[in-house]
Amino acid sequence: MGTRNYRRKTSHSEHGPGDGGRTGSWRVERPVLDQSLCIPCKRNKEACFICWLFCPEIVISRTIPPRVDLEYCKGCGICAEECPTKAITMVDEAKFSEEDKE
Amino acid sequence: MDKEFIQIRWHGRGGQGAITAAKIVASAAFTSGYDGVVMAPTFGTERRGAPVMTSLKISRTKIYDLSPIETPDIVVVLDHLLLKETDVTHGLKKGGIIVLNTPMAFESYSFTDFKLASADITAISVEAGLPHGMVNTGMIGSLEKATNLLGMDLLIKCIEEEFSSRKPQKNSLAARIAYERTRVGG
């Protein structure tokens, strides 16, 4: 099967998870959110969302609380690095049970 | 002079308006039925005050050869001092015409192989109300007197079109006076 009928003549990628496949399995560490430190959670209103803005895989939602789509999160840790209140920590995947990994 | 294919080389100084003058003559020639007119300025070295050349070819049919003029029928010299700096008659055909702007007397020149047409266009242009040194439209009057090629009415029309926003009447007046006063040798 080939790409003859693909709708573009160029290299083109739209935002959304999955452009690089199911990258959740690549993860060594998982981002875990402490809602007591997270700005939108504390104020209960739309604010900050630095994690959503910086996530290169677009797997963090712009919601209260922000949620991470673990099927595609590669565990890069940028969200934890950028969070101004250190509300996100990267935790070793081995600490989570098999069910959690799904 | 063969009036089917005419080659005119203009010698001036950067900023004197030789290109504009040649363009006006080109446009008059095209209007009068010469399908081929090509005006090519010297390329790349034009600076204010430095000697510059422009070549004008006029033909009854489309011109395909854009190479520089080697054997002009006419040379138009916008500043008599160029005679000392440049070989203005280089390649000029025997019996060819030199149209010269000079304050010197007509009799003070002697060209054995060529026909001279001269006038003090610098003075004439000032008399017509143009700033000192603007001689290009006056030269057109002299050229026409020497060649009787395109007719003053058409040339005046083309001058006034080209200078429509820059003293059209004074420019055409300079050409008229130049036409009257140019002396043409035998």
Place this chain on the structure above:
Amino acid sequence: MHIIENGNTAAALGVKLCRASVIAAYPITPQTPLTEKLSEYVERGDMKAEYIPVESEHSALAVCIAASSAGARVFTATSANGLLYMHEQVQWASGARLPIVMCVVNRAVGAPWNIWNDQQDSISQRDTGWIQIYCADHQQIIDAVIKAYWIAEKVSIPIMVCYDGYILSHTFMPFDLPDQKTVDAFLPPFKPDYALRPEEPANLNTVTLPDVRLDVRGELAHSYMEIRYLLQEELRTTLDVAADAEKRFAEIFGRQSDPFIESYRCDDADCVALGLGSLTYQLRVSVDALRKEGIKVGVMGLRFYRPFPDEAIAGALKGKKSVVVFEKALSYGYEGALTSDLKSALYEHLAGTGTLPSIQNFIAGIGGRDIRTDDLTKMFRAATHGRVSKEPLWIGLKL
């Protein structure tokens, strides 16, 4: 309406009539008066366009790439080292399949520094995936700009409209200036297949892996190889599109010419000169002179250099005894690039037929060296009976 103007103005008027909406350029002799004219049109309000002054040719084309990606009809122009400085973006524009039109006002490339005409600049961009059109006079310049937008937008491939620096760019001659209504009838407003919109963010020309991949929608997407193959495939079919453009142009403008080769006195010629640009018009004078001597010669001016109209050229030259290729550029270390391309086309279409003509390559006008018509005629005459030298001969060389 006929006007008398220089070649740069002819190009600028063409761009204005095509309603280009974004212009970005950096001045370089002999292109400068062209972009100055365009900035004047924009400044005076004669042209509704964004004129973006930039700090380099690389940026000029980068701006055009961005604006074209957003759906604007764009224009830029350059010469010589400016084009070379742009080279990385030149490749990008074709890979990104953007219908950019760029005038290349042909000039020698340094070193040593030289501002005069030859065609080494655009010929050196032969393999960049752009369409290249060469012009022989001002009518062809303005017409080529108008046709270029139509062709480029049909095939989503950028086009260089090339014309000789000074010899055409700064020389005044009459040409027919079409009116806006006629140009509008020929060239509809630009409707891109795809245009970047803020509401639908996307990454364009992102990294491709060596193999194909599934995109976010789960569709199998091209990789680099497929994208580059399609560029080649559609460049080849551009020859048909160019023929359509010519037909459409003739219907609307009433001016007709062969889309690929402009022939002069070739029908019964034994020996034909071939070249690109204004030199092929000068060669007409040589042809007339040699014909008076009873030598059956003709001249062909190639309008399209890329895509290379190999079939048309081989067809036109079939049965000729000799071909003389005059070039203002060469592939250093071998011969003129057009000569090599010609040999390849003749081998493809005429090998084994026993009708392969001899081929002589002349190099002329390098760095603006005056090309005297008498010299052209002399060299042409010498080559009418067959090849005189395997290595290209340089006309007017003073070594």
